[in-house]
Amino acid sequence: MSNNPPEYHYVAYIDEAGDDGLRAVKPLSRPGSSEWLILSAVVIRADNQSKVAEWTEQIKAEFRNHQRSDIHFSGLNPAKRKRACEMMADLDARYFVVASNKKNMQGYTNPFAGKIPSRNWFYCWMTRLLLERVTKFVLDKSIADHGEAKKLRIEYSARGGLSYSQMHAYYEWMKLKKHNPFLPWGRIAWDVMDPALLYIYPHLEREGLQLADVVASAFFKACDKHDTGACDPTFAKILKPRMAREPDKKRGQISGFGVKLMPSMRKAKLDPDQAAIFRHYGYPSQWWCPEAFND
Numbered sequence: 001m002s003n004n005p006p007e008y009h010y011v012a013y014i015d016e017a018g019d020d021g022l023r024a025v026k027p028l029s030r031p032g033s034s035e036w037l038i039l040s041a042v043v044i045r046a047d048n049q050s051k052v053a054e055w056t057e058q059i060k061a062e063f064r065n066h067q068r069s070d071i072h073f074s075g076l077n078p079a080k081r082k083r084a085c086e087m088m089a090d091l092d093a094r095y096f097v098v099a100s101n102k103k104n105m106q107g108y109t110n111p112f113a114g115k116i117p118s119r120n121w122f123y124c125w126m127t128r129l130l131l132e133r134v135t136k137f138v139l140d141k142s143i144a145d146h147g148e149a150k151k152l153r154i155e156y157s158a159r160g161g162l163s164y165s166q167m168h169a170y171y172e173w174m175k176l177k178k179h180n181p182f183l184p185w186g187r188i189a190w191d192v193m194d195p196a197l198l199y200i201y202p203h204l205e206r207e208g209l210q211l212a213d214v215v216a217s218a219f220f221k222a223c224d225k226h227d228t229g230a231c232d233p234t235f236a237k238i239l240k241p242r243m244a245r246e247p248d249k250k251r252g253q254i255s256g257f258g259v260k261l262m263p264s265m266r267k268a269k270l271d272p273d274q275a276a277i278f279r280h281y282g283y284p285s286q287w288w289c290p291e292a293f294n295d
Helices: 046-061 078-088 121-146 164-177 207-223 234-238 272-280 290-294
Strands: 010-018 036-045 094-101 152-157 198-201 259-262
Touching: 010 046, 010 121, 010 207, 036 046, 036 121, 036 207, 046 078, 046 207, 078 207, 078 234, 094 121, 094 207, 121 152, 121 164, 121 259, 152 207, 164 198, 207 234, 207 272, 234 272
Parallel strands: 010 152, 094 259, 152 198
Antiparallel strands: 010 036, 036 094
């Protein structure tokens, strides 16, 4: 990692809920890995970076008898979850979610995996789908705000086996490909990215990652029914005012951009209670990246 990273104007905090296991997936296999892997990003202007700790403290201040030093969605009761999401719906930030229902991938072996410089190929691929949307948002925002592309700092929540060297190598490999080698649904805006602005931190060390945990876990609770009990879309619905839209206006589309479901609703074969949150955000209609089809 460079000792002199470039100036940046935006920050993305990335966390996940669920796991990336594919060998055995619930409910097809028991025991098995989670049916869902959900990645989230909380994107802010760099000017607001100093406010993130204050935001998390304000949220925790709403919780009586809160013993933890962090905000961790799974450790909150429903009332506290609701209040955390209500407060996050008022923050000066944008939220993104990529949700993968893994049933159709049980036992899947990626034919490209041997070429991908990472042991966490599925997680990396999911981050790509997320960053296609995040970097487009940042590029459009920076051009509107500054008249040119400005850099994005990316902070990942540490997870088992994830390292800076792996993620760096993966992004360099993708950049050489120049376009999405898997699916023509988006492409990364490389002008806003720099490997020197990629970081991995423990969840407890970065308040922004705690906010990203709330977003990912709220959507996980909305569609999961095998690890957390019955689906409850209440919390994910509350976040709607801050979910990213394309374009970034009230009329902009959330489905496919701020909330991306993988695979399609038809192929995912979701139960009605699982599908409810995605229908709430506009599915089965969804945003597609027009530039991706011109590569």
